[in-house]
Each structure stands twice: as C-alpha cells, then as structure tokens.
Amino acid sequence: MAEITAASVKELRERTGAGMMDCKKALAENEGEMEAAIDWLRSKGLAAAAKKAGRTAAEGLVGVVVEGKRGAVVEVNSETDFVAKNELFQDFVRNVGRLALERGTDVEALGAAAYPDGGTVQEKLTDNIAKIGENQSLRRAAVLEVTEGAVVSYVHNQVAPxxxxxxxxxxLESGAPAETLQTLGKQIAMHVAAAHPLALTAEDLDAALIERERSIALEKAKESGKPQAIVDKMVEGGLAKFRKENALISQxxxxxxxxxxxxxxAAAARDAGAGIELIGFVRFQLGEGIEKKQEDFAAEVAAAAGTSRAEPVA
Incomplete structure (x- = not known):
C-alpha cells in the first residue's frame, strides 16, 4: 500500500475542498494517486459538498447530553438558522453529543468515529451537506465529569430537547441529595448562560487577558493626570473589579x-448538610468567535446579472 503523506492530504484538500478524513480515505483507496483520488471524491458525491465548504457556517445548534455523572456539549454549525429546524441536522447533533461522551473532545477523532447508522461522523456530515444543501461543520466539543455528585445542563433558546x-x-462534586444538586445546578447553569463568566475563579482567568486589561486600565488612569502612586492604585482597583465580575464564583x-x-x-451546602463544590463549567454560545460574512444581496444580484450595483438590471 502506498504511503499517504500529510503533504498529499493537504494538496488534495486544497484542490477539492473536501474534508481531511475524506481526503485520507480517497488517497488510501487509490494507492496515493492524486488524480484518481479526485475522481473517487467526485464519484462519491463529495465534490458537491466541497463546493459548499468555503461558505461561512456560523449558525446551527449547540447540543448537550448528560448521562450519569458525565456530560458533553457540542457545537455543529450551518450557514443559516433554518437548518437548526431540520430533523436530520438535529439528529446529527444529538448523536455527536453522545459520541463525545464516549470518545472525548478531539474534533478530528470525533470525525473519524463510527456513526450509529454506518460510516463515520465525517462521512455522515458530508452526506448531510449534500442532502440539506448547506455547508456544515463540527466545530468543538467539551466534556465534564464528577466522581460523586452531578453534571447539570441548561439550554437557552431551545429549539428541541x-x-x-x-x-x-x-x-457539582457533592454527596448531597440528587434533587438538591439538580435544582442548584440548573440555577447556576442559567446564571452562566446569562452572566457569561470567563473562568471559575479569579486565579483561573487567562494571564494574557489580565495583562490586556491592565494595559487598558493604565491608559485610562494616565489620562486622569494624577500622581503615579494614585495611577497604580487605580489600575489595581480596576483589575480587581474585572476579576470579580468575570470569575463565576465571585459574580x-x-x-x-x-x-x-x-x-x-455555601448556603445550599448548609441546607443539604453536605459539602458542595463547583468544580467546573462549560458555556458554548452558537457562532461565538466566528466572523460572519455580511451579505450584500443587491451586489450579489448585480454580479449574477453581469452589471455593477449602480447599473439597472435589464
């Protein structure tokens, strides 16, 4: 069997726009021959999906799954929010969430995992792209687990369970009754959805983020014209406020x-007569961090008609 190099996979991806796992398989099926691999992708209908791969996918769904003392959250993107109502797409998000519970959070590994009704997750995603007609992507996954206690979920703007x-x-790591932990966990999860904490504690906040805030606070303080000693106190006061407002435990x-x-x-623990420790949280908001392309439909129509936007379309 011919050796499949990273360089050949990269070249095939660049030439076809197909997913990495599809490119690896295409090369493996065709003894590493590039042109044959391209034809193989086309014959499998993956070329149609590849044409859509350049489109921005910033909509879609976030899915959460909790089983026992372990929970997973995944984000699967699409081009428009209409796809979020598609049952085929919804089933895919649910199944990927369940697989994340078993396989972990590495997106590439999830893509290579066996899908419940056959093939791999990536192959199912490619098939969905062809059927639904929009670019879609598995963006990220996270898993939380406790030894004793509960992992509790909350979904905002829910379109389906x-x-x-x-x-x-x-x-929540605790020996408190399950009902107590579910009620408390739901309230805290709703708080996380609304307040968007950046870390569990002040010590957990990203050091680079703190330095950025320090620079901003310093520039603002300098504008006051006050002595350096006062400026330093103003900066530290501003950072203390930032830490307090962005660490979950102090919000x-x-x-x-x-x-x-x-x-x-602490109050819930006293009432339950058992210690309750919040050991972690995950918050996924659909499309956060993705730069959405602003569509100019007038310009798009004009381009399709072969005119400029200023010219009337005959």
Missing part, C-alpha cells in the same frame, strides 16, 4: 443580583 443557541454544563447571582455565587453554594 437538548438543542439550542447556548448550551451550559455545570459540575453576583442573577437570581437576586446581590449574593455572590460562592455564598449561594
């Missing part, structure tokens, strides 16, 4: 907007 625009998982609970989340946890 476990599917929506924002998906949250909260992990004010959205249910009353006055009690820090840490105190909410």
């Amino acid at each position: 476990g599917l929506g625009k924002i998906g949250v998982l909260v992990a 004010l609970f959205v249910m009353d907007n006055k009690t820090p989340v840490a105190e909410v946890l």
